[in-house]
Amino acid sequence: MADKHLKIFVVEDNEWYNRLLVHTLTLNPDYEVKSFFNARDLLNCLHESPDIVTLDYRLPDISGLETLRRIREENSDIQVILISEQEDIDMAVTLLKQGAYDYITKTNDIRDRLLNTVQNIRNGIGLKREIHTLRKEIQKKYSFSQSIIGESRAIKDIFGLIDKALGTNITVTISGETGTGKELVAKAIHYNSGRKDKPFVAVNIAAIPSELIESELFGHEKGAFTGAASRRVGRFEEANGGTLFLDEIGEMPLNMQAKILRALQEKEIERVGSNNRIKIDCRIIVATHKNLKEEVKQKNFREDLYYRLLGLPIELPPLRERENDILILARYFIDRFCNENGIPLKRLSEASQKHLMGYHFPGNIRELKSVIELAVTLAGSDLIEPSDLVLDQDDPLSLVAGDSMTMQEYELKIIKATLKKYHGDISLAADQLKIGVSTIYRKLKEEKDH
Secondary structure, X not given: OOOOOEEEEEEOOOHHHHHHHHHHHHOOOOEEEEEEOOHHHHHHOHHHOOOEEEEEOOOOOOOHHHHHHHHHHHOOOOEEEEEEXXXXXXXXXXXXXXXXXXXXXXXXXXXXXXXXXXXHHHHHHHHHHHHHHHHHHHHHHOOHHHHXXXXXXXXXXXXXXXXXXXXXXXXXXXXXXXXXXXXXXXXXHHOOOOOOOOOEEEEEHHHOOHHHHHXXXXXXXXXXXXXXXXXXXXXXXXXXXXXXXXXXXXXXXXXXXXXXXXXXXXXXXXXXXXXXXXXXXXXXXXXXXXXXXXXXXXXXXXXXXXXXXXXXXXXOOOHHHOOOHHHHHHHHHHHXXXXXXXXXXXXXXXXXHHHHHOOOOOOHHHHHHHHHHHHHHHOOOXXXXXXXXXXXXXXXXXXXXXXXXXXXXXXXXHHHXXXXXXXXXXXXHHHHHOOOHHHHHXXXXXXXXX
16 A cells, blocks of 8 residues: 555444454554444544444444445445444345445454454555556556647647547547557547546457457357357446447458447447347447448448447548658657667667658558667667668658659659569559559650660
């Protein structure tokens, strides 16, 4: 626990037994103990927020059950241990259902029972505080103005859309090329929304075999199919109260799309092998690198599901359209990689900056991160030079990097790179560049004649 002291209130009307309980607990110097002889005095001091209350079941003024109820109403974080002279199974069950942590009888081993129970509660409180701290750190990490790096107009527009998504539970569809940071945006929305203290569950549809998607999302009962050795809770249930992020939703098989649509409309699911309906309450955020509207036209995606998911569309810009963000991100990745690996801080030379700004980045932010981490590793000094930047020079649109060239030289360089990419197939190259085959022949001939 961050604060080692545990505050315990002892409520016992028998003076001798009251002293016994207080003495037992104060043997541990980490326990701050205060005693009461009736329920009313206890209830008047609940504003002091004890961690634990040991409560005698039979008090002279208010019953143990009623006192428990009032404690839970005042502060549900207070753990209550009921102590009774006799073992009453029915009453114990009732008290536990009402929120009591444990029910202990006044027997010879009460000291050991009490200390063990208090220690278990203490461990639970410590874990709860650790989880709370971690959640705060995660929420800070995914504050979208901190986690999404950039100052370009394009990324500021994205900030505006994320901000609009925070006030409601509207479904969000995030689109963009591979590596643009779709999951990062989904997490930024979740951890800044009213659901931030509930689970964020991410599922990559493209990574799951089609025959297992239903079980993965909805769960299954024991024996539902060969290999189903036990019941499994699905991702919808895991995300209950929080956010379910369905990445690469465009890869969802058509037969599953109908089941997903029904689950979203009815807000309930059925595990595979069961007829019982389970209510679900989770926000849906989906992501895709495909054009879902085009997928609908091609009959690869259901139109009704498309409109059910559309909600608030957020289209992430490719890195090449984010202006100076390339250098801002590059410096961020350099600093982080150097700090994480204990490497003296390095920086980009002017030539390297120019090289990065001229590159097309087909892999977007993910590619930039890999390029920078390798460059830091390869650099022989504190200055990263162009020779340390391993870029895909076969990407036609990256060829604008480097020395100035005429338009004719650019065109020829792009044509040659495309031909290399398609292993000399002029038809494929022409189709990719949206020019005629004769144009390619002419450009190559002009170079030869020149």
